[in-house]
Amino acid sequence: MDRTIGVDVGGTQTRVAAVEGGHLRVRRAFPTRGIREVEDAIRVVLAAAGWPKPGTIGVGAPAPLDMRAGRILTCPNLPGWEKVGVREELGRAFGCPVYLANDATCAAIGELAFGGRGRDFVYVTWSTGIGGGVVAGGEVVWGATGAAGEIGHIVLQAEGPPCACGKKGCLEALAGGASLARRGSEALGVPLSAQDLVRLAQAGDPVARDLVLTACQAVGQGLAIVHEVLEPERIVLGGGITRSWEFLGPHVLFALQGMARTPPQVTLTPLGDDAGLLGAAVLPAYIPNEWRGPQT
């Protein structure tokens, strides 16, 4: 039986789903808190699906992690999750194998399994943070510890603004949602979300416009870099900020096209917010063997 629970722990929302035979049966979403709230949500989803227990659990999280141990390391985007042993906690609670991976890599797996965007693409999420996952020739590119695809942390400005990761001038510090909200609030003197700032930019506010268009140019530069390093058939974009793609897209693509030698193909994910959730649910089928155990 092929019954898995997928968990997508986001910087803002956590999503939990029951997936069976490649189909999403039940889904719940709630504001991100701690591992206990994830346990509770899994119980609710199991009850709604009518399953006594899950076959496996796959979890995606936006933090540096130890895949082999199924444990979060640090968590600049995820207060309260530092050093949480996700495999240990959920394995004990539900008595099944638990796998943990980077959330953007999960989203790339979701695209590969459900998105119909081919076998050669980079998935980029533009949200609270900026992350990515790489699929080449139908295979997930994991990297040495599963941290490949971290395009939010490519340094674009050696002396740029500080990033939550401790470096300076990262793409995420220039264009991530948390950074945009913070810098927009400072510049305009009122508390703003990234979406608020984008709306103000769209309405013509010059300060908001300057911040948002600079962010678009940085994202375009980042995508151009991904295009030169990997030459994917396609770059697939997701994440909350891309909901304003109609306004932002032309600015991103203008920068991208000026910095790429051949025209990259860029599309929005057809899976919306579910890419990472679906990818987490099928993570057990994709995770390399050396990162599977030991399970409780």
Added chain:
Amino acid sequence: MDRTIGVDVGGTQTRVAAVEGGHLRVRRAFPTRGIREVEDAIRVVLAAAGWPKPGTIGVGAPAPLDMRAGRILTCPNLPGWEKVGVREELGRAFGCPVYLANDATCAAIGELAFGGRGRDFVYVTWSTGIGGGVVAGGEVVWGATGAAGEIGHIVLQAEGPPCACGKKGCLEALAGGASLARRGSEALGVPLSAQDLVRLAQAGDPVARDLVLTACQAVGQGLAIVHEVLEPERIVLGGGITRSWEFLGPHVLFALQGMARTPPQVTLTPLGDDAGLLGAAVLPAYIPNEWRGPQT
């Protein structure tokens, strides 16, 4: 029988070798000219190896190319090779299958087959130009048309110096050998090679030092980007400029470490100038099926 001819067409030197059963039998090097000179060199190598004809020919070239057709497209680093049908010309001359690929990808294949540097690395060549090839989980990452790994053309400065590719602020424009030679010659008023400029920097000339250290910082930034995007177990460096690694290395690594969240492993290729040549020779074993034919 497993007799292949490898050809590495460099911006300065061309190398031709006869390889049998994974061993290099005969090698010749000469200043890069045109396809006729390559034909002549292959005949010389065949005669020296005592082979009536090659089983296959693999060619690496530092230019955008059509892998399926075995044809060079444009060639900013390779005067006289524009639109040369390498497969057609050499296939007609020697009556065997001919494969053509990016030279830095060939060098990555050489590292994979002969270098003993593991199955998860990025090969970066710092030479007349700057290029790269990506190996993930033991598989070559080719990209949509075989142009993956072009780290010389990641844009680091949107308003930086012009690059031979037509863009501005590419890593190659900031740190490639041809660019260093040109900018050094202009700044110092005498014709200089990149090696001359590095020697002057090492001897303490302030103008040369400024150019060379800025180039080192750009290379460090480029390697940090590769590390974040791919998280390879190792970055393997080759190419003529790395002969001065004892002087340049500490400056590159200092920049790299400041721009990477986890410490990348960087090593020089153990294959020296032969990485690309050996990789070209075994290219027929690695090239994807969809790019093999039609052969003459």
